[in-house]
Amino acid sequence: MENEKYLIFRVDGRSFSLPFADVKVIIAAEKPVPVPDFPEYIPGTVTNEEKVVPVIDLRKRFHYQPKEISDRDCIIITMSDERPVGLLCDGVYGFTELSPESLQPAPNINEEASASFIEGEFLMDETPCYVLSAEKVVKLNDKSVIDNLYRKDM
Numbered sequence: 001m002e003n004e005k006y007l008i009f010r011v012d013g014r015s016f017s018l019p020f021a022d023v024k025v026i027i028a029a030e031k032p033v034p035v036p037d038f039p040e041y042i043p044g045t046v047t048n049e050e051k052v053v054p055v056i057d058l059r060k061r062f063h064y065q066p067k068e069i070s071d072r073d074c075i076i077i078t079m080s081d082e083r084p085v086g087l088l089c090d091g092v093y094g095f096t097e098l099s100p101e102s103l104q105p106a107p108n109i110n111e112e113a114s115a116s117f118i119e120g121e122f123l124m125d126e127t128p129c130y131v132l133s134a135e136k137v138v139k140l141n142d143k144s145v146i147d148n149l150y151r152k153d154m
Helices: 140-153
Strands: 004-011 014-019 023-028 044-048 051-057 074-080 083-089 092-098 118-124 127-132
Touching: 004 074, 004 083, 023 044, 044 083, 051 074
Parallel strands: 014 127, 051 083
Antiparallel strands: 004 014, 004 092, 023 074, 044 051, 074 083, 118 127
């Protein structure tokens, strides 16, 4: 099997990755425009390529310490149900190529503590790097909120 490329980024000092195939574009972070009734971890929207894109603050999504947006932060535009969604992170740090056998299963302590948005993990410089599922970072019960944004946008 062929190696796959993964984008590496950080959130609160931890390493995460997305398959390159899931990354549409990376933009400099900007303060999202607030939208009423969005979940706390979706602080609002940004505009990219003349489209309104909801932004998920990964620090809030993962229950890490929130912080103000800095000039090092980035928004990774990915797709969820064929709609663009931005993932606000603390910075992009490069990429790596991995063979499928290098990926380990996602950590799963028990049903309550499983990280359902993590597809797997691998070791990078002897520390775990978690592979995210762009589709699953948006909570299932919040998809309808994002769907409503796109209905209004069209």
